[in-house]
Amino acid sequence: MDTSDPHASDAAATPVFLKWPLRDLRTWVRHFMRAEIPVLASTAQALEELRAREDDIGPGDLGPVLRADPLMTVKFMAHVATLRRDEDDTETESITSALVMTGITPFFNRFGPQPTVEDRLREQPEALEALYEVLQRSERAAHFAMAFAVHRSDTDIDMIHEAAFLHDFAELLMWCHAPDLMLQVRQAQQRDPGLRSVLAQRSLLNVELDDLRQALLRLWHLPRLLIRISDGKHADHPSVQNVVLASRLARHTMKGWDNPALGSDVEELSKLLNASPRVTLAFLHKVDSASAPG
Numbered sequence: 076m077d078t079s080d081p082h083a084s085d086a087a088a089t090p091v092f093l094k095w096p097l098r099d100l101r102t103w104v105r106h107f108m109r110a111e112i113p114v115l116a117s118t119a120q121a122l123e124e125l126r127a128r129e130d131d132i133g134p135g136d137l138g139p140v141l142r143a144d145p146l147m148t149v150k151f152m153a154h155v156a157t158l159r160r161d162e163d164d165t166e167t168e169s170i171t172s173a174l175v176m177t178g179i180t181p182f183f184n185r186f187g188p189q190p191t192v193e194d195r196l197r198e199q200p201e202a203l204e205a206l207y208e209v210l211q212r213s214e215r216a217a218h219f220a221m222a223f224a225v226h227r228s229d230t231d232i233d234m235i236h237e238a239a240f241l242h243d244f245a246e247l248l249m250w251c252h253a254p255d256l257m258l259q260v261r262q263a264q265q266r267d268p269g270l271r272s273v274l275a276q277r278s279l280l281n282v283e284l285d286d287l288r289q290a291l292l293r294l295w296h297l298p299r300l301l302i303r304i305s306d307g308k309h310a311d312h313p314s315v316q317n318v319v320l321a322s323r324l325a326r327h328t329m330k331g332w333d334n335p336a337l338g339s340d341v342e343e344l345s346k347l348l349n350a351s352p353r354v355t356l357a358f359l360h361k362v363d364s365a366s367a368p369g
Contacts, residue, residue: 090195093253096281103282104290106252111190113251115210118144119189126183134174137182141170145213145244146192148237149295154185156296169233192251202254205261209243209250212325215366216242220321222362226348227313231300235314238304242322245288249280256280313347320344324359332360 097103121140125132141147148170155173174182196203220239224232249257260275273283285307292302303312307319320343327334345355 092199092255094255096253096256096279098281100282100286100290103280103287104294107248107287107291108294110248110252112146112150112248113190113192113195114147114150115144116191116193118147119191122183122186123188129179129183132179134171134179137174137179138171141174142237142240145210145241146247147189148241149244149291149297151182151186152297153295159296192247195251196254199254201258202250205254205257206247206250208329209246212322212329213240213243215329216240216318216322216325218366219324219359219362220317222358222365223317223321223344223348224314226358227317229314229317231304231314234298234300234304235317238301238314238318239321239325241301242288242305242318243284245284245291249284253280316343316347320347328359328363 093106097106118140125137125140141151151170152173155177158177177185192206193203196206217236217240221232221236224235229235246257256279260272260279263275263279264270264272273285276283289302289306289308292305303309304314304318306315307322310316310319320340324337324340324344327336327340341352341356341359344359345352348355348358350358
């Protein structure tokens with residue numbers, strides 16, 4: 076990501092979007108390693124309110140703001156990774172511990188007023204709406220993953236929650252930098268509801284977003300445990316299965332519980348939770364009801 080100006084606060088008057096797919100995974104990674112990462116307007120506003128009283132706040136005040144925004148989360152954790160010495164094998168596993176390590180004033184010195192996705196996509200309302208849908212899906216996936224982890228008495232509950240929340244951050248980046256291409260992917264799947272996401276991505280983007288996510292997590296040196304739990308292509312570990320299934324269920328139930336793919340999701344989840352499919356489906360409805368607003 077672009078680190079040339081820590082106080083770069085104003086997005087270009089006319090954002091430059093990618094109109095054609097880049098050649099391959101390596102080229103996409105190179106692009107996003109240099110690209111600015113915008114954050115949600117609500118995040119940018121909350122950070123400025125906290126900046127105004129930085130002498131009176133601590134990690135407990137700042138942490139929830141960062142954790143609520145997957146783009147700000149990866150932006151901050153990637154920065155924290157650059158502060159570790161090469162010989163330092165320890166890893167900061169949480170945002171709170173990372174803030175303790177960096178300090179509040181150094182954080183604000185490094186992160187000036189942030190560019191926002193709302194400014195960047197002001198002339199792309201359809202893309203902005205799609206980005207909000209991905210954010211909602213990410214929150215839903217994190218809620219499912221947390222419930223599954225608690226049910227299983229897993230020891231890495233916080234990291235499982237974070238991995239599910241960050242699962243689709245590469246898609247968020249794509250909506251910010253290549254909205255027209257992402258709209259083509261969406262339209263292709265609308266024309267052919269049976270078209271798998273990975274096939275549409277390969278055809279129209281020349282990359283699978285899961286591969287892009289994992290490559291960026293590794294190059295930004297995010298915690299190794301987070302990278303392992305996020306890697307759905309090595310889903311032999313229960314924590315990975317948790318994140319994959321939580322993300323899949325969040326996608327398939329966003330608009331209701333009648334998606335034809337739901338049956339196989341519930342079947343797989345029942346094995347992970349060691350429960351019958353009927354009990355598992357009832358559990359899912361209970362979790363979903365608990366997360367509903369109001």
